[in-house]
Amino acid sequence: MTSPQRGDSFTHPDGRQRFFALVPCAGSGSRSGAAGPKQYESLAGRALVLWTLEALARVSELDGTLVVLSPGDDQFAALAAEGDAEAASACWRANVGGGTRAESVYAGLHDLLARGALPSDWVLVHDAARCLVHPDSIRRLIAACRDDAVGGLLAMPVPDTLKRSDAQARVAETVPRERIWAAQTPQMFRIGVLRDAIAAGFARRDLLITDEASAIEAAGLAPRLVRGDFDNLKVTWPEDFALAERLLLGRAQTSKAHA
Ligand SMILES: Nc1ccn([C@@H]2O[C@H](COP(=O)(O)OP(=O)(O)OP(=O)(O)O)[C@@H](O)[C@H]2O)c(=O)n1
Numbered sequence: 269m270t271s272p273q274r275g276d277s278f279t280h281p282d283g284r285q286r287f288f289a290l291v292p293c294a295g296s297g298s299r300s301g302a303a304g305p306k307q308y309e310s311l312a313g314r315a316l317v318l319w320t321l322e323a324l325a326r327v328s329e330l331d332g333t334l335v336v337l338s339p340g341d342d343q344f345a346a347l348a349a350e351g352d353a354e355a356a357s358a359c360w361r362a363n364v365g366g367g368t369r370a371e372s373v374y375a376g377l378h379d380l381l382a383r384g385a386l387p388s389d390w391v392l393v394h395d396a397a398r399c400l401v402h403p404d405s406i407r408r409l410i411a412a413c414r415d416d417a418v419g420g421l422l423a424m425p426v427p428d429t430l431k432r433s434d435a436q437a438r439v440a441e442t443v444p445r446e447r448i449w450a451a452q453t454p455q456m457f458r459i460g461v462l463r464d465a466i467a468a469g470f471a472r473r474d475l476l477i478t479d480e481a482s483a484i485e486a487a488g489l490a491p492r493l494v495r496g497d498f499d500n501l502k503v504t505w506p507e508d509f510a511l512a513e514r515l516l517l518g519r520a521q522t523s524k525a526h527a
């Protein structure tokens with residue numbers, strides 16, 4: 269795929285469904301303990317976000333990927349210019365990230381529309397920090413949702429007993445886990461529906477939009493839950509870097525053995 273230019277037309281004369289990935293990559297990684305934004309930490313020899321974009325690049329159903337960066341971010345451009353960063357250099361970039369993940373996603377949706385995407389096109393929002401996502405699972409999500417009226421997300425049924433704590437980290441209650449899922453990404457919705465749902469969510473004081481689905485739910489719709497993978501973890505805490513690296517190296521060894 270050649271590097272797209274602003275203003276490229278996305279309109280397909282055959283009227284087929286189109287799927288765009290939007291990767292929020294404008295966080296600071298404050299919980300990660302890293303010196304800089306966690307998406308640029310090196311894992312198994314390359315920046316974390318490059319693993320994420322490489323996984324997306326292997327999903328041929330995607331018509332393009334937009335990476336949403338902080339306004340002052342020049343690290344991504346430097347990475348994309350490096351020799352082994354084909355997946356990154358093929359992405360659209362927009363330095364429009366906001367103060368929260370939802371604001372970054374919202375700005376990214378507008379950027380996609382300004383580039384020619386249509387409100388009726390699908391967008392798959394995927395955290396830059398989920399570098400272990402399986403391309404096959406993304407394909408499963410697309411297959412499960414492409415004919416759905418609402419859309420959906422990868423998620424895992426929670427296997428553990430759940431406790432709510434008090435302020436002293438003592439158990440206040442056991443929370444029933446029946447039908448409780450842990451939300452992952454990608455989360456896939458129509459661009460226009462998601463844009464409007466997030467805008468409506470911003471206008472409410474009682475709603476914290478921590479993922480796309482929560483905005484869609486607040487709009488009265490019920491996203492479809494599609495089983496993801498236990499290793500599609502979001503690198504969040506300091507110890508996650510070593511775990512993610514081990515998993516990436518393990519996958520590399522497995523694919524070498526099968527080559
Ligand atoms: N203002 C923000 C905050 C987060 N993100 C992105 O959203 C994804 C999930 O967020 P999270 O894991 O919370 O990342 P950070 O906000 O960077 O981490 P922390 O909350 O620990 O500061 C990440 O890929 C992150 O870069 C973003 O684009 N814009």
Ligand SMILES: C[C@](O)(CO)[C@H](O)COP(=O)(O)O
Nearest residue numbers: 369395451452453478479502
């Ligand atoms: C979108 C998400 O990854 C789904 O689990 C998660 O909600 C992001 O949360 P964070 O507060 O940005 O870490």
